[in-house]
Amino acid sequence: MLAKLALNSLIDRKGSVMLSLMAMTVSVFVLLGVEHIRHQTKENFSSSVSGVDLIVGARTGSLNLLLYSVFRIGNPTNNIRWDTYKDISNSEKVKWAIPISLGDSHKGYRVLGTTKSYFQHFSYGKKNPLAFSDGQEFDQVFDVVLGSEVAKKLGYTLGDRVALAHGIAKTSFSVHDDRPFTVVGILKATGTPVDQTLHVSLQGIEAIHIDWQHGVKVSKGKLTQSDLEQAELQPKSITAFMLGLNSKIATFQVQRTINKYTPEPVVAILPGVALSELWGMISILENTLLLVSALIFIAACLGVSAMLLASMRERRREIQLLRIIGAPPYILFLLIQLEALLITLLSFFLGAGLLAGSLAVLRDYLVSNYGLHIEINLLSDNSLYLVAALLAASTIVATIPSFSGYRKARTISY
Amino acid sequence: MAIKLADIRFHYSDRPEHTVLNIPSWSLSSGDQVLVHGPSGGGKSTLLGLLSGLLTPNDGSLTVLGQSLNSLNDRQRDQFRAAHIGYVFQQFNLMPYLNAIDNVLLATRFSVRKNTNTIKEEIKTLFQGLNIPENEWNRPIRHLSIGQQQRIAIARALINKPQILIADEPTSSLDQSNRDAFMQLLMPMVTKNQMTLLFVSHDQSLSNYFTNIQSLNDFNHIQGQE
Numbered sequence: 001m002l003a004k005l006a007l008n009s010l011i012d013r014k015g016s017v018m019l020s021l022m023a024m025t026v027s028v029f030v031l032l033g034v035e036h037i038r039h040q041t042k043e044n045f046s047s048s049v050s051g052v053d054l055i056v057g058a059r060t061g062s063l064n065l066l067l068y069s070v071f072r073i074g075n076p077t078n079n080i081r082w083d084t085y086k087d088i089s090n091s092e093k094v095k096w097a098i099p100i101s102l103g104d105s106h107k108g109y110r111v112l113g114t115t116k117s118y119f120q121h122f123s124y125g126k127k128n129p130l131a132f133s134d135g136q137e138f139d140q141v142f143d144v145v146l147g148s149e150v151a152k153k154l155g156y157t158l159g160d161r162v163a164l165a166h167g168i169a170k171t172s173f174s175v176h177d178d179r180p181f182t183v184v185g186i187l188k189a190t191g192t193p194v195d196q197t198l199h200v201s202l203q204g205i206e207a208i209h210i211d212w213q214h215g216v217k218v219s220k221g222k223l224t225q226s227d228l229e230q231a232e233l234q235p236k237s238i239t240a241f242m243l244g245l246n247s248k249i250a251t252f253q254v255q256r257t258i259n260k261y262t263p264e265p266v267v268a269i270l271p272g273v274a275l276s277e278l279w280g281m282i283s284i285l286e287n288t289l290l291l292v293s294a295l296i297f298i299a300a301c302l303g304v305s306a307m308l309l310a311s312m313r314e315r316r317r318e319i320q321l322l323r324i325i326g327a328p329p330y331i332l333f334l335l336i337q338l339e340a341l342l343i344t345l346l347s348f349f350l351g352a353g354l355l356a357g358s359l360a361v362l363r364d365y366l367v368s369n370y371g372l373h374i375e376i377n378l379l380s381d382n383s384l385y386l387v388a389a390l391l392a393a394s395t396i397v398a399t400i401p402s403f404s405g406y407r408k409a410r411t412i413s414y
Numbered sequence: 415m416a417i418k419l420a421d422i423r424f425h426y427s428d429r430p431e432h433t434v435l436n437i438p439s440w441s442l443s444s445g446d447q448v449l450v451h452g453p454s455g456g457g458k459s460t461l462l463g464l465l466s467g468l469l470t471p472n473d474g475s476l477t478v479l480g481q482s483l484n485s486l487n488d489r490q491r492d493q494f495r496a497a498h499i500g501y502v503f504q505q506f507n508l509m510p511y512l513n514a515i516d517n518v519l520l521a522t523r524f525s526v527r528k529n530t531n532t533i534k535e536e537i538k539t540l541f542q543g544l545n546i547p548e549n550e551w552n553r554p555i556r557h558l559s560i561g562q563q564q565r566i567a568i569a570r571a572l573i574n575k576p577q578i579l580i581a582d583e584p585t586s587s588l589d590q591s592n593r594d595a596f597m598q599l600l601m602p603m604v605t606k607n608q609m610t611l612l613f614v615s616h617d618q619s620l621s622n623y624f625t626n627i628q629s630l631n632d633f634n635h636i637q638g639q640e
């Protein structure tokens with residue numbers, strides 16, 4: 001009955017109630033959004049690479065190396081020589097090595113040159129290996145294996161021909177269209193940057209650059225198959241490489257050895273350490289955002305309370321009537337709290353719905369522009385705590401008008 | 415004895431110098447139907463507030479249905495009011511955004527009886543007895559005429575079967591025909607249920623519905639005040 005009273009009373013005052021409800025909804029939207037994206041990016045980041053013990057690249061900051069080798073963000077400052085790769089990966093402590101070569105793109109998606117060991121050893125999430133939804137690994141020079149997102153977004157299937165571009169701009173002027181690649185495999189979705197990557201062999205990368213010097217096309221005519229066969233497709237340099245070691249205990253020792261490698265300045269990083277460093281930087285920003293959105297929520301709660309408090313004046317008669325029929329003063333306290341609770345709950349559902357809707361719309365944009373995979377499902381372990389926290393906050397703030405209602409009920413005379 | 419006052423003094427706490435009520439002795443027998451008239455601002459509503467236990471006297475003893483209100487705490491007075499006293503005012507007897515049935519149902523929530531099904535039946539019987547058309551039972555109160563609202567107010571005041579019915583100028587906002595209709599519905603209900611009726615008004619024209627007519631100034635001894 002009290003709930004019915006609260007609900008009908010709110011509907012009766014829909015003008016002012018609607019405004020506070022909207023403010024609450026927006027604040028819930030912001031708060032839930034920040035919290036959800038925070039949660040998701042953390043999962044995204046930490047699941048993007050696993051099982052790799054060391055990443056080695058030209059000497060640069062460890063974050064920079066992590067960003068371009070794992071997240072395909074930014075550009076390597078320098079390449080490392082093929083000899084260096086051979087030398088280090090042949091060490092007896094190294095179990096496997098994945099060379100990677102970046103720098104080309106296809107319709108905004110990065111092209112990664114690598115070897116077959118990528119498909120055998122690279123893993124993500126909780127040590128999940130890469131799996132094919134269609135086809136298999138590349139075998140020929142002009143074979144390409146697509147990440148799931150690339151295949152889906154560009155509508156490629158096995159056997160399709162793909163022209164790769166030199167450079168990484170979305171609309172690259174220098175399209176290597178004279179030697180199209182054939183799609184031989186499509187990977188299953190991983191929720192990591194792998195999904196936005198086209199994988200070719202290192203020889204494939206060399207092949208598209210044969211008659212390119214310093215980024216400029218030198219020969220006009222079409223290269224024949226014999227030209228290619230004559231060409232030495234052995235790469236002279238790569239961007240970076242990932243290492244799996246025989247013994248994890250040796251990781252730091254191997255890292256130290258690599259960092260002291262003399263023929264060329266290289267650096268080895270532990271992906272876990274670099275990831276948490278990255279996460280540490282991002283979380284400062286995210287905590288700030290969370291704090292701001294929490295403050296917005298409190299402000300909206302205060303708005304609701306102000307609305308309820310202002311309504312107390314016009315509800316003198318209502319209170320009087322309740323008292324006459326025997327309602328004790330605390331009923332008024334409960335009634336106002338209930339109204340605040342209803343507004344909070346309603347705005348929670350509205351805000352969550354709005355967020356889910358926006359995510360559904362923005363999902364593709366976030367994936368293709370920022371490589372962010374955001375789940376639309378808002379339910380996580382945290383969301384229950386969040387609802388509890390929201391209700392608690394609104395209840396505490398609503399104590400002010402509720403207590404005013406209680407006082408009015410006590411002192412009202414007839 | 416339904417109501418018994420002795421040496422009652424009352425002033426509102428924000429105006430201690432202004433004594434509103436000073437009643438050495440006054441009582442009503444069970445089953446009495448009394449019209450108390452007096453000018454506006456004379457303290458009629460204040461007296462009703464004391465009798466219903468919403469206000470407490472500064473001095474004196476107050477006994478209703480054999481129960482000394484002085485000895486009850488706030489919560490007990492609320493319960494006593496819910497159980498034994500029906501109340502009708504001049505206006506705003508009902509929650510404007512609830513329908514008729516819910517308004518009457520609301521009034522049962524704070525008394526001891528809680529069986530909703532039998533209560534709903536009782537409400538329907540009451541409504542039929544008060545000639546409230548069935549199509550108005552489920553409409554929000556604010557869409558009903560004032561005359562109709564006052565009938566529902568009677569139902570609301572009677573639903574808990576109070577022994578005492580208190581009416582604070584319930585006809586003042588009604589026109590002549592509605593006023594007569596209201597009185598002709600109310601008085602038989604009171605008689606039938608053998609309730610004690612305390613009806614206050616500044617309107618003398620209601621006198622022909624009552625045999626026991628008193629003036630507040632006859633038993634409220636206030637001198638030298640504005």
Ligand SMILES: Nc1ncnc2c1ncn2[C@@H]1O[C@H](COP(=O)(O)OP(=O)(O)O)[C@@H](O)[C@H]1O
Pocket residue numbers: 413426428429434452453454455456457458459460461
């Ligand atoms: N809540 C209140 N606080 C202070 N004074 C009041 C209050 N209610 C009524 N009064 C004063 O008490 C006196 C009696 O008022 P009231 O009982 O309403 O008279 P009536 O019902 O006969 O018109 C008036 O002088 C009025 O101003």
Ligand SMILES: [Mg+2]
Pocket residue numbers: 455458459460582
């Ligand atoms: Mg009055």
